[in-house]
Amino acid sequence: MAKEKILIVDDDDGVREMLAEFFDVLGFQAVVACNGEEALALLEKHEVSIVISDIKMPVMDGIEMLKRIKKERADLDVILITGYEPDYSRNLVKEAGASDYVCKPFNIDVIERKVRSLMEKRNERGTNAG
Amino acid sequence: MSGGRMQDRQLHRGPTFPERQGSMVVALLIRLTTAVLARLMRVGRATGPKDAVWFGVRGCAKVKVCEILKQAGRCEAAGAQGTERVTGDLLEKNEYLRTVNEEIIKLTQSLERANAELETTQDYLNNLIQNSADMIVSTGRRRTITIFNQRAEQILGYKSDELIGRSIDLLYEVGEVKRVEEHLKESPEGKLMEHEIKLKTKGGRIIPARLTASLLYDREGKLIGSVGACTDLTHIKALEDELLKQQKFLAMAELGGAASHEINQPLTVALGRIQLIRRKEEAGSPYRQDLVLIEGELERIAEMVRRIGRITRYKTKPYVGQSRIIDLERSVGPQ
Numbered sequence: 001m002a003k004e005k006i007l008i009v010d011d012d013d014g015v016r017e018m019l020a021e022f023f024d025v026l027g028f029q030a031v032v033a034c035n036g037e038e039a040l041a042l043l044e045k046h047e048v049s050i051v052i053s054d055i056k057m058p059v060m061d062g063i064e065m066l067k068r069i070k071k072e073r074a075d076l077d078v079i080l081i082t083g084y085e086p087d088y089s090r091n092l093v094k095e096a097g098a099s100d101y102v103c104k105p106f107n108i109d110v111i112e113r114k115v116r117s118l119m120e121k122r123n124e125r126g127t128n129a130g
Numbered sequence: 131m132s133g134g135r136m137q138d139r140q141l142h143r144g145p146t147f148p149e150r151q152g153s154m155v156v157a158l159l160i161r162l163t164t165a166v167l168a169r170l171m172r173v174g175r176a177t178g179p180k181d182a183v184w185f186g187v188r189g190c191a192k193v194k195v196c197e198i199l200k201q202a203g204r205c206e207a208a209g210a211q212g213t214e215r216v217t218g219d220l221l222e223k224n225e226y227l228r229t230v231n232e233e234i235i236k237l238t239q240s241l242e243r244a245n246a247e248l249e250t251t252q253d254y255l256n257n258l259i260q261n262s263a264d265m266i267v268s269t270g271r272r273r274t275i276t277i278f279n280q281r282a283e284q285i286l287g288y289k290s291d292e293l294i295g296r297s298i299d300l301l302y303e304v305g306e307v308k309r310v311e312e313h314l315k316e317s318p319e320g321k322l323m324e325h326e327i328k329l330k331t332k333g334g335r336i337i338p339a340r341l342t343a344s345l346l347y348d349r350e351g352k353l354i355g356s357v358g359a360c361t362d363l364t365h366i367k368a369l370e371d372e373l374l375k376q377q378k379f380l381a382m383a384e385l386g387g388a389a390s391h392e393i394n395q396p397l398t399v400a401l402g403r404i405q406l407i408r409r410k411e412e413a414g415s416p417y418r419q420d421l422v423l424i425e426g427e428l429e430r431i432a433e434m435v436r437r438i439g440r441i442t443r444y445k446t447k448p449y450v451g452q453s454r455i456i457d458l459e460r461s462v463g464p465q
Contacts, residue, residue, distance in 0.1 A: 014399035
């Protein structure tokens with residue numbers, strides 16, 4: 001059975017690699033990109049279950065990338081990683097249409113919980129639709 | 131016998147016509163002089179004590195009148211022969227007196243007009259001083275206050291009557307007057323521009339003020355005092371302090387934001403890596419306790435960074451010696 005793919009988008013090598021290793025440990029296949037533009041290109045090649053992306057990035061930021069993803073694949077869940085204060089992040093994420101968010105510095109247990117929760121919801125939607 | 135009667139007649143005769151005429155002129159002259167004197171005195175009273183010039187004129191007129199009276203005496207003594215000549219002189223003098231009188235009246239009117247103008251100007255200047263938005267205080271030679279306007283009364287709490295004639299030292303902090311005087315003397319023009327000082331109110335409160343002052347000299351160049359205009363800077367200083375506080379806060383918030391952002395990146399990685407290692411380690415690993423400890427410390431740093439990023443006001447607390455540091459507990463949260 002093929003592993004579910006998680007797309008990790010962050011311009012910081014340390015964060016990107018740490019998250020990639022973490023999802024490998026959890027049994028997912030991590031796909032990584034340095035910015036929004038690279039991420040959009042990878043989405044055309046890979047069937048990704050969830051996108052986890054930083055907001056502040058060069059070339060194309062996380063918000064712009066999210067808007068473009070929603071135009072093509074409205075059902076794809078995106079978790080945004082923000083460095084902003086939680087209240088501001090909540091509003092920002094809501095307006096941008098993200099499924100959820102985590103604030104830096106985050107606990108990887110929290111990331112895992114959010115990812116699994118979104119997958120369950122997606123599965124439920126799939127079951128109901130089927 | 132007849133010669134003796136003649137002599138008696140001559141000795142006891144009444145006044146001749148020219149003699150009577152001379153007496154009449156003298157009487158007329160005395161009346162005229164009295165009228166002129168009365169007029170002079172009346173005019174003199176009307177002009178008041180201000181006109182030393184006027185008294186000079188009045189004195190001159192008196193001298194003239196005395197001279198005329200002497201002439202009249204001589205006329206009587208000269209008898210019939212001199213009467214005609216003296217009468218002519220007196221008429222001439224009378225005409226002269228009339229002209230002098232007219233000049234005096236013109237001069238008096240002119241003085242009255244000048245006086246009225248002077249009073250108007252004085253009122254205007256007094257209004258300017260009293261209603262100035264700045265405090266205006268002037269001093270005499272020995273630092274005694276000579277002018278203390280309404281604005282100064284409002285700000286410093288004294289009434290003008292309390293201070294006129296008293297030393298200006300009362301209005302300054304100790305040593306401030308000397309400093310101001312030194313600055314004034316050092317200035318080539320004896321002027322002090324926009325100098326910040328501290329004034330003392332009647333209640334002892336110290337208020338910041340901006341002083342513009344000048345030394346005052348008489349026509350001979352002798353120092354006769356000084357005049358100063360002061361602006362109360364209390365409100366401006368409060369605004370400046372507030373602005374400085376805001377600037378400090380803004381700088382601090384920007385620094386906090388930048389620090390928070392920059393520290394977050396490596397902290398996220400370090401924390402994630404520790405958590406990842408902890409997951410990989412088996413339950414009985416000898417490092418597990420250390421990893422939990424490191425993770426806890428990193429969480430503490432993370433919490434501090436979150437607070438720094440949420441600073442909304444500028445509150446400090448004492449630190450080493452006289453220094454102060456931001457009090458994160460009181461600087462974070464709703465305003």
